[in-house]
Amino acid sequence: MADKYICIDIGGTKILGAIVDEKDNIICEVKKKTKAHKGLEVVEERLLGVIEELLEKSQVPKEEIAAIGAGAPGVINKDTGEIIYSPNLPWKNYNIKKIIEGKLGIPFVVGNDANVGIMGEWKYGAAINKKNVVGIFVGTGIGGGLIVDDKLFTGANHLAGELGHMVINPEGPYCNCGQRGCLESYAGKVAMTREIKNQIKRGRESILKDLMDMESSVISSKPLKEAIEEKDALAVEVLDKAIYYLAAGTGSLINIFNPEMVVLGGGVIESLGCYIMPILKEYIKKFILPGMLEGTEIVESALGDHSIIYGALALAKEIK
Amino acid sequence: MADKYICIDIGGTKILGAIVDEKDNIICEVKKKTKAHKGLEVVEERLLGVIEELLEKSQVPKEEIAAIGAGAPGVINKDTGEIIYSPNLPWKNYNIKKIIEGKLGIPFVVGNDANVGIMGEWKYGAAINKKNVVGIFVGTGIGGGLIVDDKLFTGANHLAGELGHMVINPEGPYCNCGQRGCLESYAGKVAMTREIKNQIKRGRESILKDLMDMESSVISSKPLKEAIEEKDALAVEVLDKAIYYLAAGTGSLINIFNPEMVVLGGGVIESLGCYIMPILKEYIKKFILPGMLEGTEIVESALGDHSIIYGALALAKEIK
Numbered sequence: 001m002a003d004k005y006i007c008i009d010i011g012g013t014k015i016l017g018a019i020v021d022e023k024d025n026i027i028c029e030v031k032k033k034t035k036a037h038k039g040l041e042v043v044e045e046r047l048l049g050v051i052e053e054l055l056e057k058s059q060v061p062k063e064e065i066a067a068i069g070a071g072a073p074g075v076i077n078k079d080t081g082e083i084i085y086s087p088n089l090p091w092k093n094y095n096i097k098k099i100i101e102g103k104l105g106i107p108f109v110v111g112n113d114a115n116v117g118i119m120g121e122w123k124y125g126a127a128i129n130k131k132n133v134v135g136i137f138v139g140t141g142i143g144g145g146l147i148v149d150d151k152l153f154t155g156a157n158h159l160a161g162e163l164g165h166m167v168i169n170p171e172g173p174y175c176n177c178g179q180r181g182c183l184e185s186y187a188g189k190v191a192m193t194r195e196i197k198n199q200i201k202r203g204r205e206s207i208l209k210d211l212m213d214m215e216s217s218v219i220s221s222k223p224l225k226e227a228i229e230e231k232d233a234l235a236v237e238v239l240d241k242a243i244y245y246l247a248a249g250t251g252s253l254i255n256i257f258n259p260e261m262v263v264l265g266g267g268v269i270e271s272l273g274c275y276i277m278p279i280l281k282e283y284i285k286k287f288i289l290p291g292m293l294e295g296t297e298i299v300e301s302a303l304g305d306h307s308i309i310y311g312a313l314a315l316a317k318e319i320k
Numbered sequence: 321m322a323d324k325y326i327c328i329d330i331g332g333t334k335i336l337g338a339i340v341d342e343k344d345n346i347i348c349e350v351k352k353k354t355k356a357h358k359g360l361e362v363v364e365e366r367l368l369g370v371i372e373e374l375l376e377k378s379q380v381p382k383e384e385i386a387a388i389g390a391g392a393p394g395v396i397n398k399d400t401g402e403i404i405y406s407p408n409l410p411w412k413n414y415n416i417k418k419i420i421e422g423k424l425g426i427p428f429v430v431g432n433d434a435n436v437g438i439m440g441e442w443k444y445g446a447a448i449n450k451k452n453v454v455g456i457f458v459g460t461g462i463g464g465g466l467i468v469d470d471k472l473f474t475g476a477n478h479l480a481g482e483l484g485h486m487v488i489n490p491e492g493p494y495c496n497c498g499q500r501g502c503l504e505s506y507a508g509k510v511a512m513t514r515e516i517k518n519q520i521k522r523g524r525e526s527i528l529k530d531l532m533d534m535e536s537s538v539i540s541s542k543p544l545k546e547a548i549e550e551k552d553a554l555a556v557e558v559l560d561k562a563i564y565y566l567a568a569g570t571g572s573l574i575n576i577f578n579p580e581m582v583v584l585g586g587g588v589i590e591s592l593g594c595y596i597m598p599i600l601k602e603y604i605k606k607f608i609l610p611g612m613l614e615g616t617e618i619v620e621s622a623l624g625d626h627s628i629i630y631g632a633l634a635l636a637k638e639i640k
Contacts, residue, residue: 148473155579156579157578157611159578160578165575165609168490177610179606252485256482256576257475258474290497291404
């Protein structure tokens with residue numbers, strides 16, 4: 001009986017796959033590097049490799065897989081399965097659904113990673129039974145997903161939810177997207193790394209000088225966490241500034257959506273959530289209208305790095 | 321046969337009422353000052369006065385009125401008819417629906433004015449047949465309304481759509497709401513007036529010195545329009561800055577909602593739309609992600625100062 005699902009988180013650096021059984025338990029996981037720089041065919045091969053390895057390792061016969069769900073970065077038409085454009089994957093106007101279904105004969109669905117992440121939190125995580133939810137995922141950049149009136153909201157062209165590209169200050173720093181002063185350009189890991197490296201170059205003392213890879217444009221969560229735990233003044237200052245701008249963006253979103261819940265997730269929150277969340281909640285008060293906070297819970301992701309896996313499960317169940 | 325509607329735009333300074341016939345034509349209009357400073361009972365009386373005068377003037381028998389719809393500023397529970405809080409009216413936790421229905425025996429419905437305004441544009445104006453629409457109304461302040469997946473979106477506590485209180489710069493000027501750097505604090509008429517008066521105080525030459533009431537905290541649209549038409553340098557500069565920030569806010573909303581259409585309305589757009597819109601559309605390009613603009617039309621309100629009247633008609637038809 002086809003009552004199990006394959007769920008895949010296709011990231012720019014790694015592909016994480018899982019088989020989920022009929023009781024929504026993950027019974028097997030496989031992780032592979034994406035090798036995005038090697039091009040379209042290699043990534044496709046590695047994706048198929050993850051699926052094969054999952055089936056092999058778990059000994060689940062292919063016939064028991066009802067559907068495959070996935071999340072990937074970029075602009076994705078969830079209905080057709082086309083990856084229209086992805087900043088971190090070598091896929092453009094690429095119908096991954098047709099390819100996977102053609103090769104495996106199993107129904108396949110894919111959505112934008114942050115959209116799929118908030119689906120996971122909504123169906124299986126922090127936001128169960130909520131009708132209106134804003135999801136903000138802070139990692140290298142900042143992604144977003146919106147549950148509006150009990151449905152994933154994707155807008156006119158599958159582009160809605162680019163919460164990292166709200167303008168927080170039109171005179172602010174340039175963002176990777178070309179705009180100035182996006183939320184992402186203040187509060188994502190790339191922004192924090194730029195600030196840390198600038199300050200160190202200017203002679204600022206910090207234990208991050210030894211802890212982090214000074215060549216990389218994105219600090220890993222581990223050294224950032226270590227520096228915060230050691231109360232390193234530079235790390236505390238940079239993170240505090242990021243939280244302040246994150247609060248401005250979150251406050252705006254609360255004023256716009258009046259959501260029942262805001263879920264914060266992503267790598268930065270996962271590793272530093274218990275440090276960030278109380279400060280964030282305090283700062284948010286500066287940026288919302290009177291009465292707005294009463295109806296809105298602000299919580300940390302409950303599924304951590306499995307939001308996308310569970311969101312992919314929710315998508316897969318929709319199409320099976 | 322009850323096939324006509326009374327539609328009311330309850331503003332902080334005036335109450336505009338209309339009777340709309342079975343073919344959606346306005347057959348009679350009445351306007352009265354709100355006299356909000358005179359308190360709850362007076363406003364209630366004046367509202368009832370507008371309704372009475374409409375019936376009298378039009379000679380339409382009360383029995384032919386199927387329902388009354390209205391829009392009013394503030395936080396309003398459309399389902400119960402309660403005005404929870406209004407910045408410009410002396411009503412707080414005030415169930416206007418019960419009062420009107422009790423006195424007249426005609427079904428009554430009221431919503432937030434900007435929400436009702438976008439309803440009007442969506443059902444009868446610029447956004448007919450669109451499923452996802454963002455409405456931005458620029459007047460004394462900035463109001464907003466959202467049509468999401470073919471429905472008016474009001475959020476968890478009837479507070480959604482406060483688009484004027486998106487944070488455009490956390491270090492920006494203080495807004496009436498207590499926040500800093502709201503869109504409204506940059507691009508509403510109060511903001512423009514503050515800027516004009518400051519500059520004139522500092523000795524800046526401008527024909528506005530003679531045209532406008534220098535004691536008032538809100539410039540009228542007429543002198544502003546005249547000064548723009550005369551190419552007064554101060555007026556052009558102040559309006560340009562307002563348009564720039566309005567573009568930043570509109571761009572953010574496009575990145576968030578990926579709407580089919582953005583409708584701009586309100587007093588400022590009504591009087592200066594043909595000047596503002598081309599500049600706004602140009603500036604917006606700075607603030608949106610690649611590809612975002614393709615699916616989104618940016619247009620001026622089609623109903624002008626009758627958006628709320630027609631939105632009230634749409635609301636009234638929903639409950640009749």
